[in-house]
Amino acid sequence: MAQYTFRRFLTALATVFGAMVLLFIMIQFMPGNPATILLGPRASPEIIASFEEKMGLNQPIYVQFGKFMFNVFQGDLGRDVLTHRPVRELVLNALPYTIVLAFTGMGVAALIGIPLGAFAAAYRDSLLDKITGVLSVSFITMPSFVKAIVLLLVFAVILRWFPATGGGEPGNILDQLYHLILPMTAIAIGWIGYIARLTRAVVLDELTEDYVRTARAKGVSERMTLYKHALRSAMVPVVSFIGVGFGTLLGGTVLTEVVFNRPGLGTLIYNAVKARNFPVAEGGLIIAVFLYAFVNMVADLSHGFIDPRMRTE
Amino acid sequence: MNILNRLVKSYQTGMLRRILSSFSGTLGLVLIALIILIAIFAPQLAPHNPTDIDVTNRLAGPTAKHPFGTDHLGRDLLSRLIFGSRIALLVSLPAIGLGVIVGIMLGTIAGYSGGTLDNILLFMFDTVRAFPPLLLAITIITLTGGANMLVLIIVLGITRFPGYGRLVRAQSAQVSKREFVMASEAAGSTTTRTLFKHIFPNSIGPVFINAAMDIPVIITFAAALSFLGLGVPPPIPGWGRILRSGYSYIRTSPWMVTFSAIFLVMATLGFTFLGEALRDALDPKLKKSPQLQ
Numbered sequence: 001m002a003q004y005t006f007r008r009f010l011t012a013l014a015t016v017f018g019a020m021v022l023l024f025i026m027i028q029f030m031p032g033n034p035a036t037i038l039l040g041p042r043a044s045p046e047i048i049a050s051f052e053e054k055m056g057l058n059q060p061i062y063v064q065f066g067k068f069m070f071n072v073f074q075g076d077l078g079r080d081v082l083t084h085r086p087v088r089e090l091v092l093n094a095l096p097y098t099i100v101l102a103f104t105g106m107g108v109a110a111l112i113g114i115p116l117g118a119f120a121a122a123y124r125d126s127l128l129d130k131i132t133g134v135l136s137v138s139f140i141t142m143p144s145f146v147k148a149i150v151l152l153l154v155f156a157v158i159l160r161w162f163p164a165t166g167g168g169e170p171g172n173i174l175d176q177l178y179h180l181i182l183p184m185t186a187i188a189i190g191w192i193g194y195i196a197r198l199t200r201a202v203v204l205d206e207l208t209e210d211y212v213r214t215a216r217a218k219g220v221s222e223r224m225t226l227y228k229h230a231l232r233s234a235m236v237p238v239v240s241f242i243g244v245g246f247g248t249l250l251g252g253t254v255l256t257e258v259v260f261n262r263p264g265l266g267t268l269i270y271n272a273v274k275a276r277n278f279p280v281a282e283g284g285l286i287i288a289v290f291l292y293a294f295v296n297m298v299a300d301l302s303h304g305f306i307d308p309r310m311r312t313e
Numbered sequence: 314m315n316i317l318n319r320l321v322k323s324y325q326t327g328m329l330r331r332i333l334s335s336f337s338g339t340l341g342l343v344l345i346a347l348i349i350l351i352a353i354f355a356p357q358l359a360p361h362n363p364t365d366i367d368v369t370n371r372l373a374g375p376t377a378k379h380p381f382g383t384d385h386l387g388r389d390l391l392s393r394l395i396f397g398s399r400i401a402l403l404v405s406l407p408a409i410g411l412g413v414i415v416g417i418m419l420g421t422i423a424g425y426s427g428g429t430l431d432n433i434l435l436f437m438f439d440t441v442r443a444f445p446p447l448l449l450a451i452t453i454i455t456l457t458g459g460a461n462m463l464v465l466i467i468v469l470g471i472t473r474f475p476g477y478g479r480l481v482r483a484q485s486a487q488v489s490k491r492e493f494v495m496a497s498e499a500a501g502s503t504t505t506r507t508l509f510k511h512i513f514p515n516s517i518g519p520v521f522i523n524a525a526m527d528i529p530v531i532i533t534f535a536a537a538l539s540f541l542g543l544g545v546p547p548p549i550p551g552w553g554r555i556l557r558s559g560y561s562y563i564r565t566s567p568w569m570v571t572f573s574a575i576f577l578v579m580a581t582l583g584f585t586f587l588g589e590a591l592r593d594a595l596d597p598k599l600k601k602s603p604q605l606q
Contacts, residue, residue, distance in 0.1 A: 011439075018440030026456055137337070138578075141585040143533040145540055146574045149560055153567055254447055255537055259560070269448060270541060273455045285452060289443050 004304050012297040019289045024068055027282065028061070077283030082275070087283035090268060095287070098264035101256070102249045104180060105187030110242060113192040117199025118231050122222075124204065132200075136193035144252055148186040148259040155182060165261035183260045187253065191245065198241055202234040209233075243299030250292055265291075331594035332587070338594075341586025348580050352398040359392035364548045372566045381572045385558055390569060393550035394576045400551045401580060404465050405531040411470030413524050416477025417517055423478070424485030425512050435482070438475035446472040447537065454543045462545055465538065469531055477520050484516035491515075522595055526588040529581040536577055552577045 043051075059067075071078070077087035120129040139147070156164035162182045169175045206212065207230050215225045254266030261267070265284055272280035332338040351358060360380070367387035375382045381390035423434035441449070450468045454460045460468075488494060489512060497507045538544045539553025540560075547554065552573055559569030 014436065015439045015443045018436060019443035022440055022444075023452075026452065134337070137585060137589075138582060141529055141581045142578050143536060143581060145537055146556070146577060149556065149563070149570050150574060153563055153570060157564055157567065250445055252447070254445075254451075255540070258541065266448075270451065273451055274542070276455075281452065281455075285444070285448055288445055288448055292445055293443055 001305065005301055008297055008300055008304070012293045016289060016293045019293075020069060020072060020286070021065075023282065023285060023289075024065055027278070072286055077286060078279040080280050081277050087280050090280060091265065091283055091287050094263055094265050094268040094284075097262065098250065098253050098257070098266060100180065101183055101187065101253050101262070101264060102246060104184045105253075106191060106242060106246060106249060108184060108188040109191030109195055110238075112188070113195025114199050114231075114235075114238065116192065117196040117201075118203055118226065118234075120196065120200040121203035121207065121230075122226050129200075132196055136197045139189045139193040140197075142190070144186065144190060145255040145259050147189055148183065148256050151182050151186050152259060166263075179260075179262070183256050183262055186256050186259075187249065191249075194245070195238065195242065199231075199234060199238055202237050203230050206230040206234050240299065240303040243302055244296070246295045246299065250288065250295065332590040335590055335593070337586040338590025341583050341588075341590055344579055344583025345587050348398050348583060349402070351395055352402050355395050355399055359389075359395045361389035361392045363388060363392040363396040363550045365389070372562060372569075374566070375568060382566065382568050384555070384569060385562055388550075390555070390572060393555055394552065394573060397550045397552040397555060397573075397576065398580070400462075400545055400549060401532050401535065401577075404462060404469070404535045404545070405528060408466045408469035408531055408535070409473065409524050409527055411466060412473030412527075413477055413520060415470065415474040417481050417513075417520060419474070420478040420481025420520075421485045421508060421512055421516060424482040424487075424516065425489050425508060427486070427489070431482070431486075434478070438478050438482075441471065441475045447534070450534070450538055451541065451543060454538065460538070460543050460545065465535060465544065469534060472534070473527065473531070477523065480520055480523060481516055484519060485512050488512050488515045518595075522592045525591050526585075528588060529584040532577075532580055532584065552580075 075088060077091065079086055080090060116132055120132040123129055152164055155161050163179055166179055203226070207226075209230075212225055212230055215229050216222075220229075250265075253264060254270060256262070257264040257266040258270055265288060269281055269284035269288065272278070272284060332342060360378075365388060367383065369387065370379075370383055371385055371387040373379060373383045373387070379389050379391065381394065384390055384393065419434050419438075423431045444452075450472055453468050453471070454464060457464055494507060494511050497511050502510070535544060536551070536553035536556065539551040540557045542554075542557065544553050545551045555573040556570060556577065559566070559571075559573055563570055
């Protein structure tokens with residue numbers, strides 16, 4: 001396991017390094033001069049020259065790349081072009097919102113999806129099973145921002161039960177929770193579908209196993225067989241699926257954040273890109289890549305921990 | 314419908330029957346047929362020109378003249394949504410095609426060659442996959458200075474090819490070890506011949522199933538970009554853009570988001586049902602695994 005962990009860590013590190021190179025290349029290939037893009041088309045040549053001097057844009061490309069990597073691994077992500085605040089500070093302020101949204105969304109989805117899937121498996125081909133099946137696919141398929149907009153329309157605009165936008169007053173936990181409910185639901189709905197479907201499939205598979213037959217033969221009640229035996233072993237793939245899902249989720253929160261105008265990493269990057277505030281966009285993207293790689297690594301490691309066969313690939 | 318069914322069945326040897334045997338498969342097929350017909354006959358079906366502006370009649374509710382109402386510039390919403398189906402298909406299908414072609418090429422090379430080249434290609438796949446796809450797309454589109462159809466197709470293709478590439482690589486690495494490949498090599502075939510005659514046809518099956526399942530994902534993705542203002546430029550009526558303007562006027566004219574959401578969901582749901590039915594018909598073994606978007 002230690003060897004597997006080490007190898008997986010190296011892979012993650014290599015991937016992140018590769019992603020940084022790719023990011024640097026993309027920025028280099030940006031059409032137009034970064035100085036004129038940032039300063040506007042009417043900037044005088046002197047201002048452009050001093051800006052290039054300050055940002056090190058007049059240095060050879062390998063020096064720029066070295067500086068870029070050095071700064072990234074030092075945790076220095078540059079400064080916001082508009083407010084001159086350090087990008088790291090902006091990202092660190094936004095990050096908790098995204099993480100809370102992802103965790104609560106996934107948590108609620110697991111709490112509802114797993115029992116739902118187990119029920120559907122236990123009452124296979126019943127009306128409940130069929131309804132769960134159709135609803136799951138519909139919820140999975142419906143684009144996340146459409147779900148968010150529908151929730152916004154129904155519960156914030158028409159019924160006025162929940163606030164439409166924002167992340168809540170900083171420091172006021174109750175208000176923040178209140179603002180969290182709709183975006184969290186928008187995220188959770190689709191994952192309830194995924195998790196319910198997967199749980200159903202795995203539990204059905206487990207129910208054909210010998211140990212289940214043994215339990216039944218011993219006279220263990222059907223309910224105990226389901227919950228104590230089948231569901232428990234079914235948890236292994238479900239949990240690793242949830243782990244892998246987190247990576248996907250981090251990218252998917254962008255749209256939910258934008259629809260609810262909620263602060264977070266996604267909104268930060270999106271707004272920065274829109275305002276052509278490249279240092280912020282770049283910094284946010286770097287953190288997103290790190291987070292993504294980290295989450296995927298943890299998911300793989302936990303998978304390898306549960307299922308040793310995973311370690312040899 | 315019945316005659317059509319029989320006709321197609323006669324040369325599709327049960328494929329269609331298997332899809333139609335499930336309710337969701339039938340529903341998917343009907344929805345997709347509907348969308349494709351709408352896209353093809355858009356000029357005939359649309360009651361108005363989708364770009365005709367009528368400012369005196371902006372944000373009007375559904376009427377006999379405008380069944381779905383009008384948008385913030387007084388354009389007929391129904392006509393815009395009808396023409397939007399063209400954009401959805403014309404962006405997502407070529408994007409999937411591009412991803413599949415690049416993925417198959419690189420994946421086959423990686424799987425067959427093994428060794429350093431394999432490692433380099435794998436590293437490339439993983440590097441691209443290290444970015445959350447939506448954020449990668451947003452960044453590329455912004456850096457290239459805004460989207461048009463071509464940029465969108467390429468960007469969406471880029472977010473997809475590493476997944477297909479990895480899949481094909483795993484397949485072709487397996488196939489490369491099979492006896493008929495050895496036989497071909499021993500018989501003195503050129504590498505190109507071995508690749509195209511043996512490895513290639515035997516390792517691309519799963520990718521096509523995957524690609525079919527990916528169509529709704531890509532349609533969603535394209536709509537999401539267009540919702541964020543990074544899709545096809547105005548006045549082209551993309552569904553995501555229509556949703557975006559509906560979102561801006563959600564308090565005063567909620568039918569805009571409602572109708573555009575219905576179109577989008579119809580397309581994604583239809584392709585999902587059809588994709589799953591297709592997968593079950595082609596490879597029943599895969600039936601259990603749900604897909605991550």
